[in-house]
Each structure stands twice: as structure tokens, then as C-alpha cells.
Amino acid sequence: MKEKDSFFDQIRAQVAKIPKGRVSTYGEIARSIGSRDARKVGWAVYGNKDPKIPCHRVVAKDGNLSEKFSFGGYLMQKQMLEAEGIIFNDEKKVDMEKYGFSF
DNA sequence: ACAATGACCCAGT
């Protein structure tokens, strides 16, 4: 990792600002920091693995979870989100109407 | 500097 965490730092800040019991989308975060690149958001959280970065609170735009999550799969993330008080609409989807957080 | 990659998003078919 470099010292210049330019995007990294911004992404990390935004993700850390997500309230407990809420989820945010890659696209929202990406645009929030001034970029259009949602992929970098995922990269940042994935590479860092910092406890301050609740990756499980970050989902795709539709609330859809990713199959390639680090913790052991989307199932792990699902459990963590449920622990935050989030109810899943589908096997891999969160209720963005209720839990979708915007900056 | 270039090519390939990526936990995504959007539009068209």
C-alpha cells in the first residue's frame, strides 16, 4: 500500500460513516467522493480489511451481495448485516428502501 | 506509458 491513499482514504471515510443498521452502494460512494468508479470502492475495502471499514455494509446498487466476498462468501455478509438489524428481502438482497443510506 | 484487471453501473438487445 502506498502512502497516497487518495481514493482509498476517501472511500474508507465514507464507508466508516455508514450508520449501523444501514447499507450503502458502491455507486453512491463512488460518486460521493467525486469519482464514477464503483469498482475502486470495492477494491479499497477489500484490500484494507480494516475494522473501521465495515465492508459488509457495502452492497451493490440493488442491495445485491457479491459472491466474491472475503469473509467466506455473501452468506457471511448476510449474517453480519442481520446482526446489525437488517432484514433481507431475498437470499442476496437487502431492503434498500429501508436501509439504503445516502451521503 | 501501455495492457490487463476489477467486491460495479448503465443501456441496449
Added chain:
DNA sequence: AACTGGGCCATTG
């Protein structure tokens, strides 16, 4: 609804 192709932009070799 599923697949395809393009975009976006930082990271890595």
C-alpha cells in the same frame, strides 16, 4: 429476465 458491450478510473506488472 439474462447476456453483451461500453464506460469509468485506480492498481499492478
